Amino acid sequence: MIRPALLSLDDALPQLLAQATVLIGVQSVSTFEADGRVLAQDVISDLQVPPQDNSSMDGYAVRSVDCAQEGALLHVTQRIPAGTYGTHLHAGEAARIFTGAPIPPGADAVVMQEDCEAIEGDHVKVNKVVPLGQWIRRSGEDVTRGATVLRQGTRLTPAELGLTASIGLAQLKVSVRPRVALFSTGDELVMPGDVAPEAMPAGAIYNSNRFFLRTMLQRLGCEVTDLGIVPDKRDDTIAALRNAAQQHDLILTSGGVSVGEEDHIKPAVECLGALNLWQLAIKPGKPFAYGKINRGVEVGVCHFMGLPGNPVSSFVTFLLLVRPFVLALQGVTKTDINRTEMTAHFDWPRADKRREFLRVKRNNQGGLDLFPNQSSGVLTSAVWGDGVVDNPAGQTISKGDTVRFISFAEWLS
Ligand code: AMP
Ligand code: MG
Numbered sequence: 001m002i003r004p005a006l007l008s009l010d011d012a013l014p015q016l017l018a019q020a021t022v023l024i025g026v027q028s029v030s031t032f033e034a035d036g037r038v039l040a041q042d043v044i045s046d047l048q049v050p051p052q053d054n055s056s057m058d059g060y061a062v063r064s065v066d067c068a069q070e071g072a073l074l075h076v077t078q079r080i081p082a083g084t085y086g087t088h089l090h091a092g093e094a095a096r097i098f099t100g101a102p103i104p105p106g107a108d109a110v111v112m113q114e115d116c117e118a119i120e121g122d123h124v125k126v127n128k129v130v131p132l133g134q135w136i137r138r139s140g141e142d143v144t145r146g147a148t149v150l151r152q153g154t155r156l157t158p159a160e161l162g163l164t165a166s167i168g169l170a171q172l173k174v175s176v177r178p179r180v181a182l183f184s185t186g187d188e189l190v191m192p193g194d195v196a197p198e199a200m201p202a203g204a205i206y207n208s209n210r211f212f213l214r215t216m217l218q219r220l221g222c223e224v225t226d227l228g229i230v231p232d233k234r235d236d237t238i239a240a241l242r243n244a245a246q247q248h249d250l251i252l253t254s255g256g257v258s259v260g261e262e263d264h265i266k267p268a269v270e271c272l273g274a275l276n277l278w279q280l281a282i283k284p285g286k287p288f289a290y291g292k293i294n295r296g297v298e299v300g301v302c303h304f305m306g307l308p309g310n311p312v313s314s315f316v317t318f319l320l321l322v323r324p325f326v327l328a329l330q331g332v333t334k335t336d337i338n339r340t341e342m343t344a345h346f347d348w349p350r351a352d353k354r355r356e357f358l359r360v361k362r363n364n365q366g367g368l369d370l371f372p373n374q375s376s377g378v379l380t381s382a383v384w385g386d387g388v389v390d391n392p393a394g395q396t397i398s399k400g401d402t403v404r405f406i407s408f409a410e411w412l413s
Contacts, residue, residue, distance in 0.1 A: 006281035008393075009320065009355055015277065016290055016321060017335065019303065020328035023249060025176035031165055034156050036221050037174035038330040043150040045167040048140035052102040054082075057135040060116055060124055061086070061095040061107035067130035076122045080104060094124050103136055110135035143167060153333035155221075157413075175330040180217050181244035183227040184210050185237065185256035185265065186309055191229070208379060209254040209314045213307075216318055216412065217252070220326050232256060237268040245272070245293040245302035249329060252322060255309030258287045265306045269293060273301065281393060283354040284313035284376035288321060310376040316357050316388070319411050337411055339390055339404040346370035348397035355393045359385035360405065368405060387411070 026040040055061065061080070066072055074094035080086040086095050086104030095104050103110070109130045117125040143149055149163055156164075156172070164172060189207040190200065200206075207229060217224045225248065230240045237256070244251045256265040257278075266289060269275050275291035282288075289306035305322055307314045324335035345367035348358065359381035360368040368389065371381040387407040389397070397403060 006279050006286065006354070007277060008281050012277055012280050013321065013324065016325055017328050019276070019290070019292075020325050022331040023176050023178060023329050026173050027176055028171050028173055031161050031170055031172055034161055034172045034174060035158060036219065037156050037172070038221065038327070038332050039150055039152050039154045039156065040173045040175045040331065042148050042152050043164055043167070043169065043172070045143045045145060045147050045149050047167060048145050049143040049166050050137055050139055050141070052139050053136050054100055054102050055097045055110045055135060056099060056137045057110050057112040058098050059110050059112040059135065060126070061089060061097045061103055061110050062126065062130055063089060063091065063107060064109040064130050064132040064134070066092060067109070067111065067126045067128075070127055070129055072126045073119065074124050074126060076124050078104065094126075108132055108136075151333070153331045155327065155332050177221050177223040178250055178326050178329045179225070179248045180222040180326070181225045181227055181248040181251045182210070182214055182217065182253075183230045183240055183244070183251075184254050185230050185232055187232045187262075189229050208311050209307075209309065212315060213252065213254060213318060216323070217326065219412070220323060221330055222326055232262045232264060234264045234268060237264040238271060241268055241272055241293055241304070242296075245295050246297075248302055250303040250305065250326065251293065252305050252307065254307045254314045257289050257306035257308060265289065269304050269306070273304070281354045282317075282320070283352055283356045284308070284310060285317035285320065285357075286354065287313070288317045290321075308376075311379040312359070312376045312382060315379070315382050320357070323411070337406055339406055341402050342405040343367040344370075344389070344397045344401045344403045345399060346397070347399055348391070351394045351396045353393055356391040357388040358391055360387060360389050361385050362387070368403065382408075
């Protein structure tokens with residue numbers, strides 16, 4: 001029997017993203033609540049930031065021509081704290097000014113207080129030559145009126161929220177959250193809390209995937225319906241998928257997607273719709289599946305993604321495939337992740353036919369250490385590690401080689 005070649009990740013990902021049509025619907029949310037959401041429109045500024053030229057120092061606003069020589073003596077005629085506005089500054093005058101206060105008309109420079117001596121009778125001696133424009137923050141140097149400060153499809157983080165607030169926006173238009181149904185398969189699975197560790201029956205294991213999958217979906221802006229554990233039975237699997245498809249945009253499952261007799265996911269999806277992708281040339285994560293489930297009465301189709309049950313396989317395939325997909329559903333334009341060139345401080349002498357994602361950690365010498373057990377069941381590797389090496393198919397690694405590193409910090413954000 002000739003087995004067809006597995007699909008490469010580079011072929012699979014664009015096919016997958018081509019299916020991820022942006023969900024219909026826009027929501028207006030408070031800027032405070034918008035962290036992690038995706039902008040559904042360009043954000044354009046109606047004002048300059050800063051609004052006026054202002055001082056970047058505590059000191060004195062002056063006319064630079066009056067301070068062309070060291071030791072100029074000026075008359076202090078006004079005091080301008082932040083939040084107030086001064087009056088015209090004339091020749092021979094200085095204004096006491098504080099950081100953030102608008103530069104008064106007539107002044108064209110600020111001298112910091114450390115370079116001045118206050119003299120009795122409202123005078124100041126300026127001990128330095130003051131260049132034109134010194135310590136002035138120009139109006140619009142951050143944002144100019146009419147500028148597009150953020151583009152539609154940007155995923156909002158705290159810095160973006162601050163920037164939108166700086167142009168006066170208390171509400172932002174964002175894409176709707178994808179509604180995702182999550183379930184785990186596996187008759188061996190037990191929920192932490194339901195059975196104490198010392199009372200675990202032989203052959204049982206705790207459901208760990210449910211915890212990180214749900215959390216990662218929420219971090220990515222999804223509204224998650226957690227359907228718990230579905231028994232390893234064809235009818236139960238079909239019923240769970242059919243019901244979940246009605247009210248969700250995506251069904252995400254873990255386990256049961258390989259070729260064993262107890263793996264019912266694949267035939268169940270084929271019975272209710274179509275399986276478009278199955279099995280990728282990646283390690284861990286080969287059994288990954290993508291398909292669509294017909295809704296029947298309701299309009300449209302529901303996306304389906306099946307992740308392998310092994311925890312590291314589930315974790316890695318989520319990040320490689322589900323993450324960009326749910327971001328794309330929200331209209332995110334940049335879903336790919338940066339790979340940094342780093343030096344391997346380990347040997348990986350056995351090349352694999354599949355592209356591998358090896359759990360590694362950055363060390364203090366600027367290199368990468370490898371977790372000794374790369375088994376797809378060892379979740380400790382993902383906790384010990386702070387990222388993966390994206391190693392091409394057929395590639396060995398020797399100490400000193402340059403490899404491509406993906407950081408969990410960015411990938412999980
Ligand atoms: P499967 O993909 O169903 O063949 O499962 C592969 C391996 O992952 C088996 O050893 C399962 O016991 C384990 N596994 C499946 N689902 C989970 C889960 N939710 N949490 C932890 N381990 C799991
Ligand atoms: Mg199973």
